[in-house]
Amino acid sequence: MKNNRPGVIVAHHGIAVDILFESGERQMVKVKxxxxxxxxxxxxxxEHGLTRVPRRTELCRRDSRGGIRIVGANLDVLGxxxxxxxxxxxxxxDQAIVAARQAxxxxxxxxxxxxxxxAERFIAGFKEIYQGAVDLFVVSAVTGAGLHDLESFLGKGGGLRSFFVGLTGVGKSSLLNAICPTLDLRIGELYEAGRRGCNTxxxxxxxxxxxxxxxxxTPGFNEFGLVxxxxRDLAGYFPGFERAMDHGLCRFRDCLHRTEPGCAVADGVESGRISNERYTTYLQILNLLEAGDARFKTRR
Ligand code: GDP
Ligand code: ZN
Structure with missing residues (x-):
């Protein structure tokens, strides 16, 4: 094939995509x-359209009909x-962490x-649970505090590609606007617009x-299901849990960390190294996975 040009899809309009080439040029190409x-x-x-380069990563979510949709390709970071x-x-x-690590x-x-x-109490509580397990940034989209650290993290090593998820009202749009001036989201309206535009x-x-x-x-969604x-693998997606297992501390190699004797995770909860809340979340997800819950278990 001649005249093949490598580019990246930077926008998806349903029936067409925008492609950015290395030259900085953009082109819209129709797609099915x-x-x-x-x-x-x-x-x-x-000449014959688009050929996709195999993906490094893909982040999936479940749509309203229970199908799996890919949110973005070749992402590095889930904020x-x-x-x-x-x-x-x-x-x-924890569900979002599991979704990220799974992808x-x-x-x-x-x-x-x-x-x-x-906010201090809330922040301190979160730090206690997650510091050391995942990178953590305290910011304010309104005052700009902490944004510089977040921005330099995202710019590391030639730049990471990220996706942000958050429940409506946490300030996701404000935050994205603050770190990305070209975005121009209308604060507080996104959710409504997403609902009205259900069919578009x-x-x-x-x-x-x-x-x-x-x-x-990708406007209009804020929660992941697990896929x-x-x-057996679930605990490995819980930062902090796998540390216990790396050391091989559970008595049984196939320990599900539920009620088995000699369980290192249960010990971690007992001693306060693993938070009760996260352990309960783990058990809930474990039960759902074992029950083959439709929300949690579908094809990949
Ligand atoms: P989204 O639904 O997560 O996209 O949230 P929005 O960005 O629309 O923000 C929801 C509300 O929170 C708006 O009234 C914002 O002005 C407010 N908000 C967003 N970020 C901050 C912040 O850092 N501090 C304060 N005090 N309010 C914020
Ligand atoms: Zn165990």
């Missing part, structure tokens, strides 16, 4: 509705955005609204960050 191309895909553009208002529901962060992405915790009165195609976009790195934005994890 279910062509399987997603934002972040590296492609070769030739899990939380705030003290609204406070994340039980297990939210080979590095999870990072972004605690937004650090400026809010009374969601546009995903990929943006370059001024401090290096890239950001994929096909064997109960």
């Amino acid at each position: 509705r279910r062509s399987g191309h997603v934002v972040g895909d590296s492609v070769d553009v030739g 899990i955005v939380v705030s003290s208002l609204p406070v994340p529901p039980f297990g939210y962060v 080979d992405l590095t999870p990072v915790l972004v605690i937004n609204k650090g400026d809010l009165e009374g 195609t969601t546009v995903s976009t990929l943006h370059s960050l001024p401090g290096g790195g890239e950001l994929v934005d 096909d994890i064997s109960p």
Whole structure:
């Protein structure tokens, strides 16, 4: 094939994609509705259309009909955005961490609204649970505090490609706007717009960050389901749990860390090294996986 040009898909409009070439030039190319191309895909553009380069990673979510959709390709980082208002529901962060690690992405915790009165207690609680297990940034999209550290993390080593997830109201749009001036999301309206636009195609976009790195934005979703994890592997996706197992401290090699005697994870909970909340979340997900819960177990 001649004249093949390598590029990256930077926007998806449902029936067409925008491709950015190394020259900086952009081109819109029509695609079939279910062509399987997603934002972040590296492609070769030739006479016969697009050829996709195999993906390094793919981040999946479940759509409203229970199908699996790919949110973005070749991502490095999942930014899990939380705030003290609204406070994340039980297990939210750990589920997002599991989703990230399952997809080979590095999870990072972004605690937004650090400026809010009374946020200190919330932040301290989170630090106690997650510091050392995942990278953690305390920021404020409103005052700009902490954004510099987050931006330099995302710009590391030639730049990481990231995706941010967070419940409505945690300030995800504000945050993305603050670190990515080209984004221009309308704060507080995204959710409503997403609902009204149920039947129209969601546009995903990929943006370059001024401090290096890239950001994929897919409006209108904020939670992951888990996809096909064997109960045996689950603990390995919980940062801090696997440390206990690396040391081979559970009496039984196939320990599921439930009620087995001589369990290192249960010991970790007992001694306070593993938080009770995270252990309970683990047990809940474990039960669902074992029960073959439809939300949790589908094809990959
Ligand atoms: P999203 O639903 O997660 O995209 O949240 P938005 O970005 O729309 O923000 C929800 C509300 O939180 C808005 O009223 C924002 O002004 C406010 N907000 C966002 N970030 C911060 C922050 O860092 N500090 C404070 N105090 N409020 C914020
Ligand atoms: Zn165990």
